[in-house]
Amino acid sequence: MNFQIPDELQYAASHEWVDRRDEVVRIGITDFAQDELGDIVFVELPAEGDTVDRDEAFGLVESIKAISDVYAPVAGTVVEINTAVREQPELINEHPFEDGWLIELEPTGEFDHLLEPAEYRAQL
Amino acid sequence: MSLHTPPLATVHRGAGADFTDFGGWEMPVSFDSIRTEHTAVRESVGIFDVSHMSEIVVSGPDATELMNLLTTNDVRSLAPGDAQYSCILAETGTILDDTVVYRYPERDGYLFVPNAGHGKQMADRWSTYARKRGLTVSIHDRTDDTGLVAVQGPAAIETVESVAAGSIAALSRFGATRTDIDGVDCLVARTGYTGEDGVEIFFPAEESTTVWNAFDGVQPCGLGARNTLRLEAGLLLSGQDFDPDDEPRTPLEAGLGFVVDFSKPEFVGREALRDLEHEGVDEQLVGIRVDERAIVRSGYEIFQDGDSIGHATSGTMSPTLGCPIALGYLDTAYAEAGTSLEVDVRGRAVDATVVDQRFLESLETTEETK
Numbered sequence: 001m002n003f004q005i006p007d008e009l010q011y012a013a014s015h016e017w018v019d020r021r022d023e024v025v026r027i028g029i030t031d032f033a034q035d036e037l038g039d040i041v042f043v044e045l046p047a048e049g050d051t052v053d054r055d056e057a058f059g060l061v062e063s064i065k066a067i068s069d070v071y072a073p074v075a076g077t078v079v080e081i082n083t084a085v086r087e088q089p090e091l092i093n094e095h096p097f098e099d100g101w102l103i104e105l106e107p108t109g110e111f112d113h114l115l116e117p118a119e120y121r122a123q124l
Numbered sequence: 125m126s127l128h129t130p131p132l133a134t135v136h137r138g139a140g141a142d143f144t145d146f147g148g149w150e151m152p153v154s155f156d157s158i159r160t161e162h163t164a165v166r167e168s169v170g171i172f173d174v175s176h177m178s179e180i181v182v183s184g185p186d187a188t189e190l191m192n193l194l195t196t197n198d199v200r201s202l203a204p205g206d207a208q209y210s211c212i213l214a215e216t217g218t219i220l221d222d223t224v225v226y227r228y229p230e231r232d233g234y235l236f237v238p239n240a241g242h243g244k245q246m247a248d249r250w251s252t253y254a255r256k257r258g259l260t261v262s263i264h265d266r267t268d269d270t271g272l273v274a275v276q277g278p279a280a281i282e283t284v285e286s287v288a289a290g291s292i293a294a295l296s297r298f299g300a301t302r303t304d305i306d307g308v309d310c311l312v313a314r315t316g317y318t319g320e321d322g323v324e325i326f327f328p329a330e331e332s333t334t335v336w337n338a339f340d341g342v343q344p345c346g347l348g349a350r351n352t353l354r355l356e357a358g359l360l361l362s363g364q365d366f367d368p369d370d371e372p373r374t375p376l377e378a379g380l381g382f383v384v385d386f387s388k389p390e391f392v393g394r395e396a397l398r399d400l401e402h403e404g405v406d407e408q409l410v411g412i413r414v415d416e417r418a419i420v421r422s423g424y425e426i427f428q429d430g431d432s433i434g435h436a437t438s439g440t441m442s443p444t445l446g447c448p449i450a451l452g453y454l455d456t457a458y459a460e461a462g463t464s465l466e467v468d469v470r471g472r473a474v475d476a477t478v479v480d481q482r483f484l485e486s487l488e489t490t491e492e493t494k
Binding site for chain 1 (some may be wrong): 157418439
């Protein structure tokens with residue numbers, strides 16, 4: 001299978017992606033992760049204002065066949081959540097890097113540990 | 125135990141299937157998205173490789189007597205080419221497995237189909253009882269030599285008609301006939317596990333690729349869609365909705381009393397069930413509609429007003445109905461349709477309602493937001 005791994009993003013070994021924007025980072029799950037799960041039917045996200053530690057489970061995605069925690073690739077404070085995926089979880093299957101994003105954090109920690117696209121591809 | 129590989133494994137791998145271990149068999153769980161496969165079966169037609177199911181052939185002068193002793197339904201009511209759903213019980217009345225019993229259309233004897241991984245156990249059980257009773261029968265476990273596919277959906281019959289040498293349109297529900305498919309001698313039965321019209325096709329295992337390829341163009345479906353389809357139809361899964369070790373249940377608790385024929389003078393488990401029928405059951409299987417967006421899965425505990433009243437055994441998001449559904453056992457006092465419940469979903473109390481377990485008929489179909 002040929003999974004999308006956009007060049008402009010960074011990745012966690014637990015299959016989340018990180019989009020470093022000006023003040024915030026946007027986080028979602030990768031194309032590989034959504035394909036492994038299959039039809040996603042339920043998403044649980046934190047509240048705005050919650051703080052998360054690096055590698056802490058901040059939410060979960062549930063498909064017809066499995067449940068998976070989603071881990072914070074970096075530490076930070078939740079400043080926005082994607083309410084659209086609560087109502088339409090299938091957005092994560094259809095557009096994991098665009099409309100299917102999950103949360104935005106104001107980061108409070110390091111980024112050095114994140115994987116570059118080639119490194120992430122190598123572990124799949 | 126080493127994993128059985130179905131004859132079609134290479135073909136499925138070529139089609140991009142994901143696999144799972146099911147009852148000791150490495151079987152395709154999905155080819156496309158479960159939703160795509162599920163919808164194909166509800167609206168048109170899909171094909172499943174179900175060669176993991178067991179096949180036991182019983183023949184000889186005392187075959188009917190032995191079948192009637194070890195299954196709950198009345199085998200004597202089967203004409204040649206008829207089939208029936210049935211249960212196989214322990215002496216205690218607990219379900220060991222469920223099965224379909226086929227009386228061969230063209231020759232003496234029966235084929236019955238236990239679930240994956242139960243073939244040897246059942247062949248041994250049949251042999252043991254035959255010996256004990258001095259019955260003249262021959263019993264063969266044909267699981268490894270038999271291929272089985274299911275073609276299911278409203279367009280299944282016309283699809284099979286287009287590839288079969290003989291006509292199957294006149295086949296009644298639970299009827300079976302022999303016909304060739306692409307030169308392969310097949311037993312075609314109007315049975316299935318999806319809640320749709322359709323057939324199951326038995327053939328020699330070495331001809332699996334020929335038969336599968338005869339249905340080229342039909343949506344291949346895996347065990348994932350098989351599970352969502354059977355749940356919507358309210359059909360039970362052996363090993364999950366009942367299991368002699370992990371979920372010991374009688375047919376009366378499991379809502380399978382309709383395949384228990386008490387008019388038979390004898391069958392294994394009869395005495396225990398007779399007593400239970402008089403006393404009434406403490407718990408029974410119900411359908412559960414989940415009223416929030418949360419999937420209820422096997423083992424989740426069920427409450428009413430804080431009191432534990434049962435647990436779920438199966439659950440999924442219903443692709444057809446657009447809401448989560450589940451099966452579970454409840455204290456009989458709470459089993460009436462319309463009863464409000466709460467299910468503990470990972471520490472959260474989720475509202476749910478008891479409904480008729482034939483969800484396809486009991487719930488309104490909603491157009492899912494897409």
